[in-house]
Amino acid sequence: RDTRSSTLELTLKQLGVEYVTAEEVQTAQAESRDAKITHWIRCLQIAVKLLFPSERALCDQIFEGKHAWKDHCFAAATSKSLLNLLSFGQAISKSKTSPDKVFLLLDMFDRTLELQSEVEAVFAGDECAENRKSASTLVKCLAQAAKKTLIDFKDSIVKESPKNTSTDGDVHPLTSYVGNYIKYLMDYQSSLKLIFQESSNGDGTKSGLVSEISGLIHAVETNLDVKAKQYKDHALGILFLMNNINYIVRSIRRYIKSIQLRETQEIEISLIGWNNHFLVLSSEAKDLVGDDWIQRRRRTVQQHATQYKRVAWGKVLDCLSAQGLTSSVGSATEGIAGSVGSIGSHSSTTSTSVIKARFKSFNKQFEEVCQTQMNWAIPDKELRDNLILAVAEVLLPAYRSFLKRFGPLVENSHHASKYMKYTPEALEQTLGNLFAKKLPQ
Numbered sequence: 001r002d003t004r005s006s007t008l009e010l011t012l013k014q015l016g017v018e019y020v021t022a023e024e025v026q027t028a029q030a031e032s033r034d035a036k037i038t039h040w041i042r043c044l045q046i047a048v049k050l051l052f053p054s055e056r057a058l059c060d061q062i063f064e065g066k067h068a069w070k071d072h073c074f075a076a077a078t079s080k081s082l083l084n085l086l087s088f089g090q091a092i093s094k095s096k097t098s099p100d101k102v103f104l105l106l107d108m109f110d111r112t113l114e115l116q117s118e119v120e121a122v123f124a125g126d127e128c129a130e131n132r133k134s135a136s137t138l139v140k141c142l143a144q145a146a147k148k149t150l151i152d153f154k155d156s157i158v159k160e161s162p163k164n165t166s167t168d169g170d171v172h173p174l175t176s177y178v179g180n181y182i183k184y185l186m187d188y189q190s191s192l193k194l195i196f197q198e199s200s201n202g203d204g205t206k207s208g209l210v211s212e213i214s215g216l217i218h219a220v221e222t223n224l225d226v227k228a229k230q231y232k233d234h235a236l237g238i239l240f241l242m243n244n245i246n247y248i249v250r251s252i253r254r255y256i257k258s259i260q261l262r263e264t265q266e267i268e269i270s271l272i273g274w275n276n277h278f279l280v281l282s283s284e285a286k287d288l289v290g291d292d293w294i295q296r297r298r299r300t301v302q303q304h305a306t307q308y309k310r311v312a313w314g315k316v317l318d319c320l321s322a323q324g325l326t327s328s329v330g331s332a333t334e335g336i337a338g339s340v341g342s343i344g345s346h347s348s349t350t351s352t353s354v355i356k357a358r359f360k361s362f363n364k365q366f367e368e369v370c371q372t373q374m375n376w377a378i379p380d381k382e383l384r385d386n387l388i389l390a391v392a393e394v395l396l397p398a399y400r401s402f403l404k405r406f407g408p409l410v411e412n413s414h415h416a417s418k419y420m421k422y423t424p425e426a427l428e429q430t431l432g433n434l435f436a437k438k439l440p441q
Contacts, residue, residue: 004055004077011051012081015043019084022094033092037104040088041111047085048115052078052122071127078123082131089138093145099153099181105146106188109195112139143195150212153181157219162226168377168437169239171247172227178220179251182213186255217248235312239376242304246383249297305387313391316369319362320402325354352413355406359419362402366422370430378435388431395431400424 012018016039025033056074063070089108116139123131160174185192189209196208224244231237378384403420410419422430 004058004073005080008051008055008078008081009084012043012047012084015046017043017047017085017088019087020091021087022091025088025091026095034104036088037092037108041108044085044089044111044115047081048118048122052082056122071125075123075125075127075131078128079131082123082134086134086138090141093138093141097145097149097152099149099156102146102149102153103184103188105142105149106191109139109142109146110188110191112142113191113194146192147195150216154212154215154219157216157223160223162223162230165227165230165240166377168375169231169236169243170377170437171243171379172224172240174223175220175244175247176251178216179248182216183251183255185213220248221245233372235308236376238304238308238311239378242301242308242383242387243378243380245297245304246301246380249294249301250380253294301383305390308387309391309394312369312373313395316362316365317395317398319358319365320398322402322405325351325358325406352409355409356413356419358406359410359421362399363419363421366427366430370434373434375437376435377437384435388434391434392428392431396424396428399427 028036055078059070059074059077063073089112092108093105112135116135119135120132123135157174157178165172192209192212196212224241228237228241231240378387399422403424407420410416413419
């Protein structure tokens with residue numbers, strides 16, 4: 001018995017398996033730890049599928065017909081080796097967490113869970129009850145560690161410093177990180193559903209995993225709202241929110257579309273006997289966020305775009321309003337026609353100066369906005385083009401109308417081009433230069 005125990009320990013040691021503590025794992029470099037996890041998974045499979053069954057077969061052969069003896073000797077011969085093997089998994093589950101660690105934990109959880117039935121079979125009997133319990137406990141510990149990692153990550157997102165914002169309203173690194181993080185999580189849906197003990201409740205409440213995914217997104221959105229308020233320029237804060245929410249939506253949409261493409265290919269393959277794994281995965285991915293979620297967030301992006309137009313371009317558009325000019329224009333028109341003598345001439349002079357001031361104010365406001373926003377970023381070309389088009393659809397008709405109505409009062413005056421600096425085409429061309437920073441080439 002002792003000889004067989006030592007032989008098994010030596011075999012596992014030659015494979016690189018020894019007893020480790022949480023402290024030893026914690027002090028290891030991340031790259032070294034990650035490599036050891038991958039190696040440990042392979043060793044676990046070798047031990048459960050080959051070493052322990054071989055030892056069981058040997059005990060059965062030696063103690064044929066003596067069930068109590070063979071179970072007792074097998075348990076004694078394998079207990080320490082199993083303890084050494086499982087110690088690494090326990091140490092990983094107890095070590096300090098980082099967000100990326102969840103994927104390693106999920107890989108370990110998947111493999112140990114897949115091997116659970118084989119562990120139960122090879123360690124059958126009362127003598128091996130403690131061994132079965134140790135393996136089952138590891139599965140639970142890995143599940144709890146993965147769950148805690150996700151919860152801690154969500155809390156850390158909310159607490160992330162609001163001061164760390166870009167000067168151009170670009171997508172924040174936290175947003176891109178979480179967007180990619182969620183995509184990777186979706187590849188572990190089956191495991192995560194087991195971890196969060198999801199059940200198909202009919203009361204309409206969110207299941208555990210859906211709630212966690214929604215919680216991560218909500219945590220990011222809450223953090224983004226706080227960050228947006230740090231911008232002194234309100235319009236830039238709105239642009240920041242629009243960029244970041246749009247990134248999350250597009251990131252998840254791209255993921256679902258990629259799954260749907262794989263699903264289509266898999267359905268074609270399934271016609272000749274393959275399974276429809278991706279069909280299920282696509283359906284589950286939609287369940288996690290759903291078309292409704294995507295549509296709601298797209299409406300949020302549109303609302304931010306509308307708010308941006310109002311805040312960023314409100315003063316520019318106010319310059320093109322006829323309010324306060326209409327009565328003066330009537331007098332000016334009469335003065336130009338020469339039908340009211342000196343009074344008409346005086347009114348013409350007064351109203352022309354008002355119109356010139358309005359053109360001058362428009363030029364100043366327009367140039368300030370454009371100069372500022374040329375240094376702002378919208379990395380998504382489609383969003384950038386749509387936003388510029390939305391501004392143009394409001395600004396250009398208003399400018400053409402103002403130009404047509406009040407331009408004749410200025411165009412024949414001295415230095416008219418000083419006031420009527422822009423043609424509608426020139427305005428449109430200038431708008432095309434907005435948000436060009438960081439635009440993909």
